[in-house]
Amino acid sequence: MKLPILTIVVPCYNEEEVFEETYKQLKEILRDLIDEKYVSNTSKLLFVNDGSKDSTWEKITQAYLQDDSVHGIKLARNFGHQKALLAGLEDAVTYSDCVISIDADLQDDVQVIKEFVIKYLEGYDVVYGVRDSRETDTAFKRSTALGFYRLMDKLGLPLVNNHADYRLLSKRALEALLQFKETHLFLRGIVPLVGFKSTKVYYDRKERLAGESKYPLKKMLSFAFDGITSFSIKPIRLITVLGFSASFISLLAAIYVLYQKFATDTVSGWASVMISIWFIGGLLLMSIGLIGEYIGKIYEEVKQRPRYIVEESLFHESKVDQYMKQKVFE
Incomplete structure (x- = not known):
């Protein structure tokens, strides 16, 4: 059986303090998956730089130069987390059998990535990473988050509770997702609309390793309001x-x-x-x-303005050639 090509997409915005540890941990996970014959040795890490003002792009470039499994995309400016994630997904769908998205702050447990892949091999097209509890949140954030999910449920929106953007999508699920062309993206609301066979993997969310949250209260409220008005009248x-x-x-x-x-x-x-x-x-x-x-x-x-603009791409062509040859002989 041909092993699936996995791409782990990581949107990054001012992540210089945590990038090296993020790369190290994800690389170890990817290497273990390859060694244990869960995924193809052409699997890769794709970092998307969302207009960072620090040295994040330089660190991505350095990782790319020393590691053939690393790809990078630099957006022309800061377009926002959802559009940076979309940029990575649209790139990855062309050469991947399945894609996992994860934030760069290491709050999501990277150890469950193996469980994601196992669920995919069992036949699931969508695997949601779901927080087992919200004990690491402040009382205010916990209560507002639960209130938001209750409100979305009352509005009839098919959200997966305590799920953000940590998920696995098969190629066909991702192709279906990319048919949604709206400018205001709320991916955690769009993905359930895709359908296909789905399941959940539970994990404990950690404290941020370094740096500061990219979602202060103002952004969280704006994001929540965007989700409500994008999916319900x-x-x-x-x-x-x-x-x-x-x-x-x-x-x-x-x-x-x-x-x-x-x-x-x-x-x-x-x-x-x-x-x-x-x-x-x-x-x-x-x-x-x-x-x-x-x-x-x-x-x-x-x-119909472009949702993002790519300034620069770092891509190992040999990986693409190898993938295309596999497709020719299938």
Whole structure:
């Protein structure tokens, strides 16, 4: 049986402090998989530099020069984690039988990569890496993350709870994923839409080895909101419900005011008027803002700008030649 060609895709942004250890650990895992005959000896590591401002690209280049299994892609600027990951996936699909994506910070347990490959060999097209617990998170991050998954479930979005972007995709699953052409990427929401046979591998998430998180609170909230508005129109429907509710409340208030006017001859209070104005005004502004968010997404989608631009690629041509020869004789 022909061994599958595996590519491990690693998006990197300002990872100079952790890159060498990341490369070392992933290289060891890849070597073990090759030695144990789980994957082909043409399997590789693909590092995607997402416009880093430090020496990350220089370190990727150094690894490439000393190791034939290392490939590198340098994006022209910082396009964001999801688009950097997509750049690696689109490159890897041309010469890989299966692809594993993992972040460079080593918080995801690299030791379960072997389990990913075993599940793939058992016939699974998608293998999700799922956190066994969130004990390493702060109480705030843990509660907000769980709240986000509950909200997404209420909105009918098929997310895998406690899964980020640590996963394995077979070639056909990856080809199906790349048919989704939206500009605003939320890959953990798109992958379940692909279908195919899937399973989960559980692991304990570690503390970041070095450097700082690339997802502060502001980015996390933006990412979550992007995921909600990219996959559901229920927030728009919620506005409609709020509008009808506000109208109903206003009708009750009108009945109350008329009763006060004709039955008790009292003048309506200033407080009730101001509360009504602020309530309706806030509801309108929120509604306009949410509708504007959807319109803005439509505006960016219809322009069809490239999702990323590659400035430089580091690629060992011998690997490609060897892969193409295998395909010819199959």
